[in-house]
Amino acid sequence: MNLELSGKTALVTGGSQGIGRAIAFGLGAEGAKVAICARDKTRLEETAREIKSKTNADVLVVPGDLSQLDEVNRVATTVRDRFGRLDILVNNAGAIRGGDFLKIPDEQWAGDWSLKILGYVRMARAVFPIMQAQGGGRIVNVVGAAARNPTPGYLPGGIANSGLINFSKGLADLGAPSNILVTAVSPAATATTRWESLIAQQAAVAGKTVEAQRAEAASHYPLKRIATPEDIADLVCFLVSARASFITGVCITVDGGATRGVYL
Ligand SMILES: NC(=O)c1ccc[n+]([C@@H]2O[C@H](COP(=O)([O-])OP(=O)(O)OC[C@H]3O[C@@H](n4cnc5c(N)ncnc54)[C@H](OP(=O)(O)O)[C@@H]3O)[C@@H](O)[C@H]2O)c1
Structure with missing residues (x-):
């Protein structure tokens, strides 16, 4: 399948590791020019070097x-100025913490949402006029299966994720007249640094080994494993491609069949 991504320009937020890194790799391998943004410049540069050496892609590092x-506005402007246009935005940078509802302070709710809700909203708002002026674009919001599966220990993440699906649908309506297609991808547990630290926390609380906790988490999935970052990245690459030009306003959950209920 030819995704026709060669020469396209993309910004992947949180592109230095985990799911964002896999997406940046995937887009680079398909011939896109990729800008990656995160806070840690050294890790960004390491990732950029790896992507360049394995895919030959033009990779731009934009710390922020x-x-x-x-910072959001500066990153969007930097990418537009360097690449001349911006065809694809993947909103992915997020780091919402879980915890006991009765103990999470206001600062944690507001602080975590300033990245995973406001960061997505602001970046979409910054790139929208650029995409409108150039005649179209694609936006994918990496959300999370907690949107459909509330858990008491992860209410800040569940609320943010539900809201971002609503946002994606509304933004898709707003973008359609300008040929800006907006979708959401919701991963369930995915093998990244973030997931490993969560498993370590859960193991400590449950008095189990990390290996036992990891195995128990995987056992809840019908496919008996959690996702790899590439499982998520492959879908994102498809959704921003020419092969998905009639798909907008939807959220696709990548969870190995774990979510109960049907989607209509
Ligand atoms: N892994 C899972 O099981 C899972 C499940 C559902 C949804 N998700 C969602 O998928 C997305 C990626 O998760 P992941 O597991 O790949 O996370 P990860 O491995 O922790 O990577 C997060 C990325 O975001 C960057 N980042 C964090 N805070 C930032 C900030 N303030 N500004 C800019 N960049 C920032 C990180 O780099 P720096 O630290 O250097 O800034 C890193 O590049 C998140 O939105 C997460 O909620 C993940």
Whole structure:
């Protein structure tokens, strides 16, 4: 299948590791020019070197803290100026913490949402006029299966994810007249640094080994494993491609069949 991504320009937020890194790799391998943004410049540069050496892609490193409005705008402008246009935005940078509902302080709710809700909203708002002026674009919001599966220990993440699916649908309506297609991808547990630290926390609380906790988590999935970052990245690459030009306003959950209920 020819995804026709060669020469397209993309910005992947949180592109230095985990799911964002896999997406940047995937887009680079398909011939796109990729900008990756995260806070840690050294890790960004390492990832950029790896992508360049394995895919030959043009990779732009743009360090920034996307929980800050001025940083979001600077990153969007930097990518537009360097690449000349911006065909694809993948909103992915997020780091919402779980915890006991009765103990999570306001600062944690607001701080975590400043990245995973406001960071997505602000970046979409920054790139929208660029995409409108150039005649179209694609936006994929990496959300999370907690949107459909509330858990008491992860309410800040569940609320943010539900809201971002609503946002994706509304933004798709807004973008359609300008040929801007907006979708959401919701991963369930995915093998990244973030997931490993969550498993370690859960193991400590349950008094189990990390291996036992990891195996128990995987056992809840019908496919008896959690996702790899590439499982998520492959779908994102498809959704931003020419092969998905009639898909907008939807959220696709990548969970190995774990979510109960049917989607209509
Ligand atoms: N892994 C899972 O099981 C899972 C499940 C459902 C949904 N998700 C969602 O998928 C997305 C990626 O998760 P992941 O597991 O790949 O996470 P990860 O491995 O922790 O990577 C997060 C990325 O975001 C960057 N980042 C964090 N805070 C940032 C900030 N303030 N400004 C800019 N960049 C920032 C990180 O780099 P720096 O730290 O250097 O900034 C890193 O590149 C998140 O939105 C997450 O909620 C993940």
